[in-house]
Amino acid sequence: xxxxxxxxxxxxxxxxxxxxxxxxxxxxxxxxxxxxxxxxxxxxxxxxxxxxxxxxxxxxxxxxxxxxxxx
Numbered sequence: 001x002x003x004x005x006x007x008x009x010x011x012x013x014x015x016x017x018x019x020x021x022x023x024x025x026x027x028x029x030x031x032x033x034x035x036x037x038x039x040x041x042x043x044x045x046x047x048x049x050x051x052x053x054x055x056x057x058x059x060x061x062x063x064x065x066x067x068x069x070x071x
Contacts, residue, residue: 025049
């Protein structure tokens with residue numbers, strides 16, 4: 001993967017994980033739909049956001065492993 005693509009990817013992920021975008025992050029990560037998020041309590045939203053963060057960390061780790069295999 002190109003370095004600029006990787007940089008843009010991480011900038012976008014940083015943007016999504018900011019506090020102001022907490023409702024969209026689980027949707028973009030494919031954890032739930034917008035309709036589901038609207039029905040959730042704050043406690044449920046925090047839990048779903050934790051799951052989305054775990055999924056993101058897994059994807060970053062997989063990308064790292066695929067890059068290290070290319071060296």
